[in-house]
Amino acid sequence: MYQALYRKWRPRTFDDVVGQAHITETLKRQVETGRLSHAYLFTGTRGTGKTTCAKILARAVNCEHPVNGNPCNHCPSCLGIENGSILDVLELDAASNNGVDQVRALRDEAVYTPAAVRKRVYIVDEVHMLSQAAFNALLKILEEPPAHLMFILATTELHKVPATIKSRCQQFAFKRILPGDIAARLAYVARQEGMELRGEGAELLARLADGGLRDGLSLLDQCATPNGPIGEQEVLDALGLAGNLETANLLEQVGSGDAQSALETLARLYGAGKEVGSLMGELAALVRDLLVRKTAPRGGAALLTGGYDENTMRRLSNLFQPARLVQMLGLLQTTIADLPRSGNRRTDAELCLIRLCDPALDESMAGFNARLARLEELLAGGVPAACPVPQKSLKREEPAPAAPTTAVDTPPWEEERPPLPEEPGEPVGYEEPPLQAAPQPVPQIIPGPAVQSADLWPGLVASLRSRFPAVYPFLSNPTAVQGVLEEHTLTLWVDTDFTKSMVGTPPVLKALAELASTQTGREVRCAVKVGTPPVSAPVQEHDNLDDLLAMGQQFDNIIIEE
Secondary structure, three states, X not given: OOOOHHHHOOOOOHHHOOOOHHHHHHXXXXXXXXXXXXEEEEEEOOOOOHHHHHHHHHHHHHOOOOEOOEOOOOOHHHHHHHHOOOOOEEEEEOOOOOOHHHHHHHHHHHOOOOOOOOOEEEEEXXXXXXXXXXXXXXXXXXXXXXXXXXXXXXXXXXXXXXXHHHOOOEEEEEOOOOHHHHHHHHHHHHXXXXXXXXXXXXXXXXXXXXXXXXXXXXXXXXHOOOOOOEXXXXXXXXXOOOOHHHHXXXXXXXXXXXXXXXXXXXXXXXXXXXXXHHHHHHHXXXXXXXXXXXXXXXXXXXXXXXXXXXXXXXXXXXXXXXXXXXXXXXXXXXXXXXXXXXXXXXXXXXXXXXXHHOHHHOOOHHHHHHHHHHHHHHHHOOOOOOOOOOOOOOOOOOOOOOOOHHHOOOOOOOOOOOOOOOOOOOOOOOOOOOOOOOOOXXXXXXXXXXXXXXXXXHHHHHHOOXXXXXXXXXXXXXXXXEEEEEOOEEEEEEOOHHHHXXXXXXXXXXXXXXXXXXXXXXXXXXXXXXOOOOOOOOOOXXXXXXXXXXXXXXXXXXXXXX
């Protein structure tokens, strides 16, 4: 009868265990020196060798002729434990024997000395499945066990094991096996089984195993063919996967926003028998690698899953920002989690692709952050969203008068300008004071476009509508932005710092300064301030009666000499 590869090639000694040298070396030293603990706790993810090491340890402590801490696997004790004829070594599944009654029966039997071997060993797999009452029943015998008794507990969820149990055990953490070690072991097994496993096929199987050698052997068993080599394409066809080239092509279509091509690619792969969940998982793995590459460009190479060449990763990395990748990865993870409960998996995958192609359809906070990051990138580069920069700049109808010499080198879009030089005084020799002091200049507040006025500001905003469509909603909102023209400065009074960051970019301020200078006939600078414009007293209309009264006062002061 055929036996599965993961059962046939289960390690029988500590030296055969792959990728767990930090544990096997310690256990071998304990067996050699006889300094064995009464309870062990093996933790780690699936397929990393917990149960295998537990069985090897059970044979090693009872072996009649151990070899450097390894069981000989030839003596009656090793053979009896391996075939299950010796009942002093018992393996229990806590998932099906998790009641307090089973643990009490085990505790009552444990006090008897073993009949055929030196130590009575209980291997309890998935120990985290025991109930609280069962843990309490197990606690007493773990605390004060007989000399002939040994417990080996194994679990994949350490956080569910009570601290009172963990404190009475020697804990060993099994780590995920590296892809290189899995690929080497798969190649060795394939040679022994007469399979022609190519290097790229072994590497792909090692990546899909996700750190578990048992999963890798199961996948190799699934991909085995009676004749012909096992390469990358054979693995993809056998497991229903899309492949790196198809996944990279699909992600490139998503980055360019081509939803039609992305849906056509999904339909083609779906028709070819590819699993929708596997395709979404491959896409999520690629997005995750791109995010790691973006956030950790130097030290993140060791964190990548691999499988993509450098040119492909560089080309795809230039299409996305970190915020966009975070949004995409979150959407993919949510879709993958919901697929098992979906009524139509293909429809859910298509909706996911459409949302990936158009971030505006993603109403989550991650989608909003992705769109905002894209907008900030466009504004920082001076390129308004969805609007090319005009090639020809605006030309002035008439040359502006020369600016004062002290302000020639000052850019027109600076936020804080130096004080303007004082106006030149009257000609020398003029001594008669003016009849009436000239009124002080009053700042002219230019209303927003909501006010029907022929002032300067509405025309400026209308001129910028096509050049800066992303900023136009802020400029055209009188509650958000108000323009105040005073002397040679056009001040934009905004309501918040966020509005200031949107309208206060150098391209926008430069365009406003050029337009204002053209329409006023003088050099105008732009500044942005948060707050409300100062309210000035209205300018009184000039009355001719005041001039007549002033002239009468002059005649009254004249003294006629006789």
